[in-house]
Amino acid sequence: MSFFGKLKDRLFKTSSRLDEGLSEIVGEGEPAPAAPEPAADPVPNLVTPALDSPAPAAPRTGFLGRLFGREEVEVPRRTLDDAMLEEIEDLLVASDMGVETALRVTANLAEGRMGRRLSVPEIKEILAGEVARIMEGVARPMPLYPKRPQVVLVVGVNGSGKTTTIGKLASQFRAAGKTVVIAAGDTFRAAAVEQLQVWGQRAGVPVLTAAQGSDPASLAFDAMERAGRDGADLLLIDTAGRLQNRQDLMEELAKIVRVIRKKDPSAPHNTLLVIDATTGQNALSQVEIFQKIADVSGLVMTKLDGTAKGGVLVALADRFGLPIHAIGVGEQIDDLAPFDPQEFARALTGAA
Ligand SMILES: Nc1nc2c(ncn2[C@@H]2O[C@H](COP(=O)(O)OP(=O)(O)OP(=O)(O)O)[C@@H](O)[C@H]2O)c(=O)[nH]1
Structure with a gap:
């Protein structure tokens, strides 16, 4: 197992609590905005939507899905609003991040994203970025000096x-x-x-x-x-x-x-x-x-x-x-x- 894999494995208790919490918060997702009826002969959608772009409407049958008679699985999403932010903040506090830090992380998460529909993997990605930003300044190996001993x-x-x-x-x-x-x-x-x-x-x-x-x-x-x-x-x-x-x-x-x-x-x-x-x-x-x-x-x-x-x-x-x-x-x-x-x-x- 790679070192990162091992670390992920070992930090499982915290990450699984966050995972469960986020899945509960995002839930099954809201009904997506009503989609226009597909055209009789739709053009296959070959462009992957950007990470932060609004989710596409309702479960969609993609080109490959149609080819193999399967539907693409839609990731649940929830529109980021104050209530959702508060729930994420509570979850971070429950993982012992502390109120002040949790507030700061959620404030950064909110910036430019209010009203967007976010999925659990996207939220995790954003949180990972914020946590890394806080930790970067303090990550330092124990300094070794020429002094003996x-x-x-x-x-x-x-x-x-x-x-x-x-x-x-x-x-x-x-x-x-x-x-x-x-x-x-x-x-x-x-x-x-x-x-x-x-x-x-x-x-x-x-x-x-x-x-x-x-x-x-x-x-x-x-x-x-x-x-x-x-x-x-x-x-x-x-x-x-x-x-x-x-x-x-x-x-x-x-x-x-x-x-x-x-x-x-x-x-x-x-x-x-x-x-x-x-x-x-x-x-x-x-x-x-x-x-x-x-x-x-x-x-x-x-x-x-x-x-x-x-x-x-x-x-x-x-x-x-x-x-x-x-x-x-x-x-x-x-x-x-x-x-x-x-x-x-x-x-x-x-x-x-
Ligand atoms: N799971 C886990 N257990 C650890 C870790 N580090 C230490 N332990 C366990 O924690 C217990 C206490 O560790 P010690 O190293 O004895 O702690 P100490 O601070 O020296 O304690 P005293 O000997 O009482 O002064 C032991 O059972 C260790 O095996 C760790 O990173 N993970």
């Missing part, structure tokens, strides 16, 4: 997919010929450390750990030394994600940053925030909070495969404008995809 701090609430994302990133960087070291900075949770070790093994990357409950900043310092000694290209540092005690977490992250800066004043070079798409609109407040407690440089959104709320990534892009580096579309090691705005928009909206 490049220090990547990975932050996010527990369960957002930090460990999995670190494993996937480590594996992809290894495959690209980079040497990678991982530091299991959530020293409080033994399960998180064990999980990271499993990912490290899968990716063929050493994972530095410390005794349970020990200071993550001191582990980060050791990891800086080890990565320096090994001449590693990248050091990926996992962190705790206990937002319940925001002050503690903020101090913990600040201390990690202070300590690694003793070794390299320019570190961390990237601070990746991992966000779980299934949390829907809650993702917006997570970005807000983490921007306050860490100097977030880019986002990775996980679990886009398991949710009908994929529109939240559009809301995030629209609201914060932070670079989106990659998206998680499954639990396997190669299920981290670079973020391509066109492909994402088409997969999300189910455009062909």
Whole structure:
């Protein structure tokens, strides 16, 4: 399967919700404007109507159809009016695109199209274009610097997919010929450390750990030394994600940053925030909070495969404008995809 095919497959939950919603909105279509009686000997219609031109009247028997005794299937269409726009807007809000973004997308959809008869595929096509436009400015791969080690701090609430994302990133960087070291900075949770070790093994990357409950900043310092000694290209540092005690977490992250800066004043070079798409609109407040407690440089959104709320990534892009580096579309090691705005928009909206 092509990569785009796979992405479409994985974003199925969101696109199928949009598809069902749009089919309901457009419905069976309105009766088309009354057609003049066909002439006794009609000229075959060899010209395909333009995408936005009004639909031809009533089910029509085309030249080939007549030849084979079949009727062409007419695509249902509905005239775009305020009521229909509102329904589309509600549907976008239901896919977690957020009210502001949904309003903007529908306003753009309306421009120059009011009173036109639109079909579901045409609406999807327009929506895909609008979503891609919003996402284009933020689609950026994680920047790589000549600095060794490049220090990547990975932050996010527990369960957002930090460990999995670190494993996937480590594996992809290894495959690209980079040497990678991982530091299991959530020293409080033994399960998180064990999980990271499993990912490290899968990716063929050493994972530095410390005794349970020990200071993550001191582990980060050791990891800086080890990565320096090994001449590693990248050091990926996992962190705790206990937002319940925001002050503690903020101090913990600040201390990690202070300590690694003793070794390299320019570190961390990237601070990746991992966000779980299934949390829907809650993702917006997570970005807000983490921007306050860490100097977030880019986002990775996980679990886009398991949710009908994929529109939240559009809301995030629209609201914060932070670079989106990659998206998680499954639990396997190669299920981290670079973020391509066109492909994402088409997969999300189910455009062909
Ligand atoms: N379907 C799907 N599941 C994912 C994805 N990324 C992570 N997961 C799953 O989400 C769950 C949590 O992922 P972790 O990587 O453990 O999350 P974490 O943020 O490290 O959480 P803690 O270990 O609790 O700090 C695991 O069951 C992962 O397999 C994804 O892109 N798609």
